């Protein structure tokens with residue numbers, strides 16, 4: 001029903017049926033193959049589009065691929081506007097429960113004209129949209145990834161559900177991102193560590209695990225040590241999807257990094273690819289893992305890992 005395609009700027013568009021919503025993200029090294037993350041549905045899918053936003057929905061899930069070309073130094077207001085428009089769209093189509101968001105922001109660690117890091121500027125726009133649209137729900141956020149891309153437009157993908165059982169999960173070892181102290185930006189990041197979504201039919205579920213980095217409490221740890229950053233990210237994933245944590249939310253299952261699917265690993269430095277691959281193959285054996293070249297939104301961190309458990 002929708003696709004996120006990681007490919008080089010100059011590459012041919014991925015051959016997909018015309019109506020399928022998609023976003024192209026520049027995160028692939030010149031020597032690597034493109035990667036497509038394709039979300040399927042076994043139900044009948046309806047497709048729609050409005051301007052630069054493309055949509056697919058199947059009666060249970062809705063996939064939105066959207067974004068904007070930046071105009072001047074307007075990242076904050078353009079982000080706020082995009083989020084507000086998407087919230088209205090989700091209301092109009094009646095898929096009001098957000099499960100997962102991916103945010104791709106070029107030059108994410110660069111400062112804007114006012115000397116503010118673009119990640120923090122992006123967080124402000126996103127946070128203002130949430131506060132404006134959901135004034136009563138000040139800690140109600142879904143799983144997300146906020147990550148740098150190597151160029152192009154700002155891209156945002158939303159996965160939302162018809163009302164149904166969704167539980168947003170935190171990691172007891174990490175401060176909720178929406179409570180990060182001021183030093184990480186005037187408006188804290190709007191995301192949960194993971195989102196559990198139960199299927200409307202049968203006993204199936206998905207746990208969407210957010211981009212997970214080497215953060216303990218609210219602090220980055222193991223700066224400059226790629227091995228320990230990977231280990232801490234894996235530990236954080238293990239904690240958030242563990243039986244102990246899920247049971248605390250009334251969810252009767254348990255997972256670990258080893259049982260994640262659709263694993264994506266974002267790596268800041270080319271020189272770290274081999275090390276990170278070896279570690280991830282050990283922690284998530286026998287499953288396809290995409291390794292992407294991206295700036296992590298905290299400038300002192302060099303790796304981030306995400307996936308889906310079900």
Ligand code: 3EB
Nearest residue numbers: 144145146189191211213215
């Ligand atoms: C962190 O733990 C690392 O701003 O949407 C991870 C996942 C991170 C999502 C976001 C940021 C975001 O704070 C960074």
